[in-house]
Amino acid sequence: MSDTLPKDLLAQRLPDWYRDVSVDLTGELVAARREAIEALTDDLALAQAPAAVAYAHGRAKEGVVLIDAIRKAARATDPAFASDARNREPQVMMACVVAHHLATHPRDETSTALSLLVQCAAFRGFRSAAKGQDLVGYAQSQLHDAGESVRRLSNRGATLRSQHNKRFGELAEIPQTGGSVPDNVVQPWISALVEGAAELATRVDAIDRNFRRGFEITAEGLDQTAWLLDEHCEIADAAWADLNNEGAALYAAYELAALTQQSPGPAAASVMLQSTLLKAGRNPKNEIDPLMAVTKAGRRLGRWPTAPPATHDLAPLSASLGAYRQVDGRSGWRPVAKETLGAALPKATEADIAEQGYRELLLAAQLADG
């Protein structure tokens, strides 16, 4: 399976991404920063993903935990590098790190987390610190590649029969003399038999893994299809048709996330969420205040994770649910949510709210496991 994003994305685009924060007349500055960005990419850990993406979108406060590593990487080739977390240049560097990671580690779980977080940033209206950079597009490509990869069984290699024929075909025949057979004739056969047995065991293990994985993939697909056909909403314990309110988006997100075994979710997740909204009599394109969805659904979503990193800037629905829960849904929770998020959330379509909720739940599970 070929990767969608080019491996040399950074080399191609860095001069344009870096133009706004440099006067590089010789190409040396960009070359030095490229080395730093590559080093930062290799060292980026899953736990740093929320801070990295937030900082890459200009959230300067997130730079506090990253700036030391950025300085260290940059000073390896430019000892005069002197930016602090508030400056634009390290934010642009981090945006380049995210893009480079997606392109060079397309099936890595950290890349999946980065892509989901980039989509979360887009939901909040944040833009990449690197002007002109299409991080959202890169994230979509990576998620598609990764989603297909986790749901694809590994290709079968050469058959055991063909390897058996190859291994034994070159061995000299054991003479049918009835007497003793020389060691130099017997030994290769014994070695070949031992290798063959080991290979057989390896192949059996692989079949077992593939079978289990295939079962999980199939079970996930069946569960999601059954959910799609079901008229009953488990979390609300009511028919979807009776949940014709703004909370339907979060119910749909929660239930689909519970049925998603692998991150990222299937490519059809957005369609499934929209379909469920229709089941609930909602218009997926209707724009609402996301906090209204929280108001309507908050009481029934007690198991939605709201602990950090769910309270992060890029998990606004989880953070809002946390604020709702903090005051037990009483009036006054909205200012708490706004203070947590730093700004009011813009209106969004019910489909977008459902997708955002789904993303936040997948991320919470991934970051908790990581």
Add this chain to the structure above:
Amino acid sequence: MAEFGEDQRPDQAADGAGDDQVPADAPFPQYESGALLRGPEGLTAPEASQILGTAPGRVVVWAGERRSGKTTLTVELYERHRTGRATTTFAGSQTLPALEARIHPARAASLRLQPHSERTELDPDGRNLLHLAVSQEGSRCHLLFADVPGEVFRQVRDSETEPSELPLLTRADKLAVLVDGELLASTDTRSAAVSFARQLVARLADGGVPRRSTQTALVLTKADKLTAAGGEALAYWERKEADLHDALRAQDPAACVFRTAARVLAEGADIRDDGMETLMNWLLDEPTVTPDPPAPTSSQPADRLARLQRPKAVT
């Protein structure tokens, strides 16, 4: 410090490196003056990069022949901010001595009978950028003016120098081709002035300048001199201005035209008519961004589910 509002000393890394040189009981912050105020030199490209790394900025190149007003435009924009005549606010400069050295001959304090700008020489150390930070509605913008002598542009016009040998031209966010209004005012010199500009634009285009990320303009300098020459001179320029504008627009469809009189000497002249505010607004306009090409997409299997609008109930 030469740049207002910053907590950071230019000689000190943001992580506090160098703090151990300041006595703990010093009553006032101790600054090394040599690091704060440079000599009468511009900035190098790496120094300019450090500035752009902190806040948005623009690299500005005035392209024109000798004495067309390149340095005058830069220092007069500075002077307007220094004296509070501009609508934007002065927010500092890391090349104050350089700007002062260039504006001083034009001031009355220089005791010259006529305002004067010294001839620009190319700095051998690459210190070719003059810095002016301005603030507008709370946002700071760093203007980095390339201080390039007219002789260099003559060499470009005459194909003695390739545009590619002047990387500031390809890096420019704003590139303005200047035409000297004082030369246009005379029938003896107007044709050569227009010809220089036309040939310069053509040579730059041959060399791939401007790039897509560069915004261009045609700027008439010393417009007061042209106006004073009368209607025939103005009519001549209007015809030629349209031709030059078309030539620029062939490379940059959004190319603008400005008429400026940076040093209006006529008494009673309304300072707002000198075109400098309009020029400043153009400089502060957002630079052009080269967007990424669309990210490649794979076929979306979800499209096959688009027809799934209302699932059937399980009975």
